[in-house]
Amino acid sequence: LSCKVLSSVVTPCYCFVSPQIRVKPDNTGVVTDGVKHSMNPFCEIAVEEAVKLKEKKLIKEVVAVSCGPQQSQETIRTALAMGADRGIHVDVSGKDYENLGPLQVSKILAALAKQEDAQLILLGKQAIDDDCNQTGQMTAALLDWPQGTFASEVSLEGDKINLVREIDGGLEHIKINTPAVITADLRLNTPRYATLPNIMKAKKKKIVTVKPADLGVDVTSRLEVLKVEEPPQRQAGMKVETVEDLVVKLKEAGRV
Amino acid sequence: FITPLALVLSDTHLKSVEMERFADEADVVIVGGGPAGLAAAIRLKQLANKHEKELRVCLVEKAPQIGAHTLSGACLEPSALTELIPDWKERGAPLNTPVTEDVFSILTEKYRIPVPILPGLPMQNHGNYIVRMGNLVRWLGEQAEELGVELYPGYAAAEVLFHEDGSVKGIATNDVGIAKDGSPKDIFERGMELHAKVTLFGEGCHGHLAKQLYNKFNLRENCEPQTYAIGLKELWMIDEKKWRPGRVEHSVGWPLDRNTYGGSFLYHLNEGEPLVALGFVVGLDYTNPYLSPFREFQRWKHHPFVAPTLEGGQRIAYGARALNEGGCQSIPKLTFPGGLLIGCSPGFMNVPKIKGTHTAMKSGMLAAEAIFPKLTAETLDSETAGLHVPEYAENLKNSWVWKELYAVRNIRPSFHNYFGLYGGMIYTGIFYWIFRGKEPWTLKHCGTDANQLKPAKECTPIEYPKPDGKISFDLLSSVALSGTNHEGDQPPHLTLKDDSIPVARNLGIYDGPEQRFCPAGVYEYVPLDTGNGMRLQINAQNCVHCKTCDIKDPSQNINWVVPEGGGGPAYNGM
Numbered sequence: 162l163s164c165k166v167l168s169s170v171v172t173p174c175y176c177f178v179s180p181q182i183r184v185k186p187d188n189t190g191v192v193t194d195g196v197k198h199s200m201n202p203f204c205e206i207a208v209e210e211a212v213k214l215k216e217k218k219l220i221k222e223v224v225a226v227s228c229g230p231q232q233s234q235e236t237i238r239t240a241l242a243m244g245a246d247r248g249i250h251v252d253v254s255g256k257d258y259e260n261l262g263p264l265q266v267s268k269i270l271a272a273l274a275k276q277e278d279a280q281l282i283l284l285g286k287q288a289i290d291d292d293c294n295q296t297g298q299m300t301a302a303l304l305d306w307p308q309g310t311f312a313s314e315v316s317l318e319g320d321k322i323n324l325v326r327e328i329d330g331g332l333e334h335i336k337i338n339t340p341a342v343i344t345a346d347l348r349l350n351t352p353r354y355a356t357l358p359n360i361m362k363a364k365k366k367k368i369v370t371v372k373p374a375d376l377g378v379d380v381t382s383r384l385e386v387l388k389v390e391e392p393p394q395r396q397a398g399m400k401v402e403t404v405e406d407l408v409v410k411l412k413e414a415g416r417v
Numbered sequence: 418f419i420t421p422l423a424l425v426l427s428d429t430h431l432k433s434v435e436m437e438r439f440a441d442e443a444d445v446v447i448v449g450g451g452p453a454g455l456a457a458a459i460r461l462k463q464l465a466n467k468h469e470k471e472l473r474v475c476l477v478e479k480a481p482q483i484g485a486h487t488l489s490g491a492c493l494e495p496s497a498l499t500e501l502i503p504d505w506k507e508r509g510a511p512l513n514t515p516v517t518e519d520v521f522s523i524l525t526e527k528y529r530i531p532v533p534i535l536p537g538l539p540m541q542n543h544g545n546y547i548v549r550m551g552n553l554v555r556w557l558g559e560q561a562e563e564l565g566v567e568l569y570p571g572y573a574a575a576e577v578l579f580h581e582d583g584s585v586k587g588i589a590t591n592d593v594g595i596a597k598d599g600s601p602k603d604i605f606e607r608g609m610e611l612h613a614k615v616t617l618f619g620e621g622c623h624g625h626l627a628k629q630l631y632n633k634f635n636l637r638e639n640c641e642p643q644t645y646a647i648g649l650k651e652l653w654m655i656d657e658k659k660w661r662p663g664r665v666e667h668s669v670g671w672p673l674d675r676n677t678y679g680g681s682f683l684y685h686l687n688e689g690e691p692l693v694a695l696g697f698v699v700g701l702d703y704t705n706p707y708l709s710p711f712r713e714f715q716r717w718k719h720h721p722f723v724a725p726t727l728e729g730g731q732r733i734a735y736g737a738r739a740l741n742e743g744g745c746q747s748i749p750k751l752t753f754p755g756g757l758l759i760g761c762s763p764g765f766m767n768v769p770k771i772k773g774t775h776t777a778m779k780s781g782m783l784a785a786e787a788i789f790p791k792l793t794a795e796t797l798d799s800e801t802a803g804l805h806v807p808e809y810a811e812n813l814k815n816s817w818v819w820k821e822l823y824a825v826r827n828i829r830p831s832f833h834n835y836f837g838l839y840g841g842m843i844y845t846g847i848f849y850w851i852f853r854g855k856e857p858w859t860l861k862h863c864g865t866d867a868n869q870l871k872p873a874k875e876c877t878p879i880e881y882p883k884p885d886g887k888i889s890f891d892l893l894s895s896v897a898l899s900g901t902n903h904e905g906d907q908p909p910h911l912t913l914k915d916d917s918i919p920v921a922r923n924l925g926i927y928d929g930p931e932q933r934f935c936p937a938g939v940y941e942y943v944p945l946d947t948g949n950g951m952r953l954q955i956n957a958q959n960c961v962h963c964k965t966c967d968i969k970d971p972s973q974n975i976n977w978v979v980p981e982g983g984g985g986p987a988y989n990g991m
Contacts, residue, residue: 183733186690197482197987351602354593357477357572357609358439 203285207345209352212244230254241363242355248368260382267299272376286344297344307337311346443475446613448574450478453760454619455557457781462564464789479573481983483558488738488991489550497778514547514687517663524671539769547684549990573982584803585755587612615804619760623964634753642865643747649737650696655730662687675837701866709933712881715889735898737936745822751810755803824854873928900987909957910980919953
């Protein structure tokens with residue numbers, strides 16, 4: 162595959178341990194102050210796959226992209242430490258960042274792909290803070306490129322890509338043309354550690370900062386969050402001795 | 418069974434792996450991104466900039482981000498911070514809550530005896546700030562980065578490196594990608610070596626590398642053993658009506674008996690929301706193996722003086738950490754060829770004030786000031802390959818740190834008398850308040866904390882109340898709130914020197930005290946599958962890196978080594 166540039170996309174996300182997440186008192190969102198932000202685990206897998214393809218000399222260059230505030234650069238550094246060649250930080254902060262959703266990110270990625278003349282976009286299948294699972298698919302649609310989502314195996318054959326997808330019914334084998342969008346699922350690979358020497362070397366690799374406006378993208382959201390609340394407290398269960406008891410209790414609760 | 422010093426590949430796998438490590442050079446390497454380490458780093462860079470010298474300062478920290486393993490009350494005395502960064506206020510240091518009310522009580526089961534805080538008593542907090550230490554540490558990290566310090570959170574220093582002449586050469590980070598059984602996984606990577614002319618060790622209370630250094634350089638031959646306490650802490654969002662920003666409450670007495678050192682704190686923060694930081698400290702020289710510091714903390718919250726503040730509130734964080742109480746009697750030799758000890762690692766906490774951050778920071782600054790001229794001198798004046806900087810220890814002895822610690826040196830040991838708490842308070846009242854610690858004698862501690870436990874058959878089990886789920890809670894839900902996690906497939910970092918001792922000795926004689934003093938539920942005695950007998954189960958993933966087990970194990974069989982960097986608690990502004 163004689164492709165010029167391969168773009169691997171990394172979206173930063175709030176990767177937090179759930180018991181610590183609190184809803185803001187005004188119910189407009191969750192508290193993000195001081196919560197550690199790190200690379201989305203599925204995006205780590207995507208970066209690892211891109212770096213593996215480069216090591217096999219099947220692609221020429223891996224570019225890591227992140228959309229967000231200043232701290233997103235740390236996530237790009239981790240990707241650079243894993244083996245990406247350079248980074249692009251799309252600067253989105255404040256209210257814009259709070260409202261940044263899959264559609265806006267897809268538009269940004271589509272614009273970047275055209276600008277960089279990329280042949281392949283690799284992303285995580287979904288971000289673990291919002292679980293949308295939309296960015297990859299929307300990006301493919303905007304570019305009118307084929308998509309291979311939930312990939313658990315990727316191999317290049319000439320100018321086509323063989324993919325194994327994890328679907329509810331089992332494993333689906335497909336072949337798609339390039340350029341294409343691939344989203345990574347859990348079993349695609351095990352991401353390598355970003356070792357300290359590589360983190361140090363990554364400081365020398367370039368990260369370029371651009372604004373969405375530079376790419377001609379309008380990040381205003383088409384969605385309005387009305388309310389965020391904690392899930393209802395789980396009620397204690399009740400043990401019953403016999404099936405008859407169960408039926409009686411279900412009838413009492415109006416469930417049958 | 419060799420005492421493991423770090424997580425290593427099992428012997429069978431050692432040969433199959435490329436053992437060469439990548440090495441890099443810095444001028445100074447600092448182990449630990451807490452107040453002491455960061456103060457030292459900042460001071461070094463300030464001096465370098467002032468004298469227009471180039472200095473490469475690298476700091477490694479096991480927490481995934483700076484501040485994530487920081488846990489403290491805390492009432493900060495801003496003296497050292499003001500010396501380090503005089504314009505801290507303009508730079509946005511998170512000191513938002515000046516102390517406005519200061520209350521000290523002796524609690525009984527139902528009542529409270531107020532104790533007036535006369536000016537001059539160590540627990541007086543006028544001029545101090547209630548802070549969320551994790552946020553202050555994070556801010557210090559930002560200041561350090563601005564000055565050009567290279568910060569590497571998520572990387573744990575696992576090994577001290579030595580030159581041929583025995584001086585310290587630097588540190589190595591741990592190998593990563595080792596499976597539970599000691600074999601290398603596909604993603605196995607060797608750690609990296611960071612070499613330095615001088616290495617500062619600021620691991621906090623009871624550091625694991627410091628432990629090795631004490632042995633290697635005999636640093637403890639002329640001081641008393643260190644004594645410790647465990648501090649447990651929670652953050653609560655309380656009902657606004659109960660919120661009194663700037664209020665500091667301390668208590669002693671109930672639920673501890675008069676011979677068990679400890680007490681509580683409750684601080685009302687003032688950062689825009691009704692947040693209180695509260696917690697409980699228990700001296701680790703307690704004698705009853707049935708004592709559970711965690712459960713003492715939980716039941717203290719039900720006291721009629723405390724519970725009303727918490728009613729209607731919500732607990733949002735939990736954590737625990739050991740702290741040192743030995744004072745100046747327990748400070749070891751601070752310097753050795755190639756390295757220095759700073760902060761709570763050697764231990765500069767002023768116990769009656771319950772403050773150690775200001776002294777830790779000052780020790781870091783003094784270390785930097787002593788090292789700088791030697792590092793940048795025209796000719797490196799050193800007999801050993803690693804720089805020896807004994808001036809640091811001399812300067813510390815001449816500084817306010819030593820004066821302060823010397824004045825309070827007898828307060829903590831004065832609790833070892835028949836009247837326990839009350840004897841100690843009387844001693845403090847007479848000798849500290851009136852004579853300011855000028856008495857010519859220095860009281861000794863009682864030996865190591867690990868040796869204080871009495872056999873279980875000589876003690877009575879303590880009946881703790883069940884947690885009510887509103888004010889008091891069970892251990893596992895608390896551990897969940899610490900956000901602690903470790904990569905599951907790695908060798909457990911709580912290692913045993915002898916596998917047979919836990920059941921034979923700890924369980925047999927002391928009824929398994931580690932089940933009770935661990936604030937994270939790491940240790941459990943469970944029945945064997947065969948049915949007859951018990952075994953010790955170590956749930957290493959729960960560990961919050963408090964170091965209490967390494968300190969209090971009566972058999973001194975548990976050896977805490979550092980797990981893969983980035984694991985451990987995820988404290989947020991604790």
